[in-house]
Amino acid sequence: xxENSIKGEHVTLLKRSIIILLVIIAAAxxxxxxxxxxxxxxxxxxxxxxxxxxxxxxxIDEFLPTAFFHGSVTxxxxxxxxxxxxxxxxxxxxxxQAAKGKGYAVTGQELDGAVKxxxxxxxxxxxxxxxxxxAGLTQKSLEKNLExxxxxxxxxxxEINEKAEVSDAMLVDYYEKNKANFLKPESFRIxxxxxxxxPTVTAEERQKLKQEALDILEKAKKGEDxxxxxxxxxxxxxxxxxxxxxxxxxxxxxxxxxxxxxxxEKGKMSELIQTIYGYHIVKLEDTIPAKQLSxxxxxxxxxxxxxxxxxKDLEEKLxxxxxxxxxxxxx
Numbered sequence: 001x002x003e004n005s006i007k008g009e010h011v012t013l014l015k016r017s018i019i020i021l022l023v024i025i026a027a028a029x030x031x032x033x034x035x036x037x038x039x040x041x042x043x044x045x046x047x048x049x050x051x052x053x054x055x056x057x058x059x060i061d062e063f064l065p066t067a068f069f070h071g072s073v074t075x076x077x078x079x080x081x082x083x084x085x086x087x088x089x090x091x092x093x094x095x096x097q098a099a100k101g102k103g104y105a106v107t108g109q110e111l112d113g114a115v116k117x118x119x120x121x122x123x124x125x126x127x128x129x130x131x132x133x134x135a136g137l138t139q140k141s142l143e144k145n146l147e148x149x150x151x152x153x154x155x156x157x158x159e160i161n162e163k164a165e166v167s168d169a170m171l172v173d174y175y176e177k178n179k180a181n182f183l184k185p186e187s188f189r190i191x192x193x194x195x196x197x198x199p200t201v202t203a204e205e206r207q208k209l210k211q212e213a214l215d216i217l218e219k220a221k222k223g224e225d226x227x228x229x230x231x232x233x234x235x236x237x238x239x240x241x242x243x244x245x246x247x248x249x250x251x252x253x254x255x256x257x258x259x260x261x262x263x264x265e266k267g268k269m270s271e272l273i274q275t276i277y278g279y280h281i282v283k284l285e286d287t288i289p290a291k292q293l294s295x296x297x298x299x300x301x302x303x304x305x306x307x308x309x310x311x312k313d314l315e316e317k318l319x320x321x322x323x324x325x326x327x328x329x330x331x
Contacts, residue, residue, distance in 0.1 A: 213279035
């Protein structure tokens with residue numbers, strides 16, 4: 001990814017961090033964490049640093065904030081998210097500690113900007129201060145939380161995102177070694193008419209439906225427009241498009257239909273085809289031959305794919321190393 005993309009990732013991380021803090025503030029202000037605060041319970045210790053029950057509850061809300069605030073999530077359902085939420089909090093604490101250990105720092109300008117973004121989410125300064133107070137937070141404690149989130153975002157941007165960046169040379173090398181993965185398969189534009197047959201029908205009813213399909217086929221053979229016949233008689237979702245399935249490639253249709261349709265000459269139609277769904281008639285309108293996609297055609301999507309893969313691999317290795325050196329206690 002280019003420099004702008006990396007900065008975009010950093011901004012996204014910051015926005016997400018601010019939203020998490022707003023969730024904590026709002027939930028605490030409404031008394032959701034009262035019991036956790038009163039008991040001052042810890043859910044885990046990471047190198048002696050506590051991960052509190054209040055933090056865990058807020059992390060769970062990050063997964064289902066809308067449902068949470070509407071009170072539609074049962075305690076049992078919330079508990080299903082606890083392991084994942086706790087794992088995420090432990091990861092963030094490990095990142096925070098690693099960031100401090102590597103000397104990362106947040107400037108006063110960065111912190112002031114983040115504080116302003118939080119404050120701007122409230123209608124007035126009074127509402128902002130009132131909400132902080134109701135949540136048991138002070139301006140100083142809010143700033144401390146924001147500084148922590150900024151430090152984590154900075155660490156992730158530098159230690160993962162920037163290192164996951166994909167160079168042009170890497171793109172070309174991957175493309176040349178995996179050209180077969182960038183071959184656009186031959187595609188076929190098909191029109192289709194279907195008369196449905198329920199598996200439970202009697203032999204007599206099946207024969208009537210088959211005759212109905214044969215009558216449609218005969219109309220088509222006599223020159224009636226295939227699309228008009230599809231619109232009038234077909235019993236599938238594509239009827240409204242005059243039976244036009246668009247361009248499809250192998251593996252997209254029922255194998256019995258593909259066996260016939262993909263062997264037709266352009267402009268020709270099939271005889272009656274029977275499948276478990278009923279009786280079908282297909283017509284081949286056009287074909288597009290297989291095409292090798294160029295580097296330019298796949299550059300952007302390939303860069304995103306490789307960046308995502310490298311980012312995932314880097315994060316897994318980084319987290320594994322941090323965990324191996326850490327003392328983590330879960331209660």
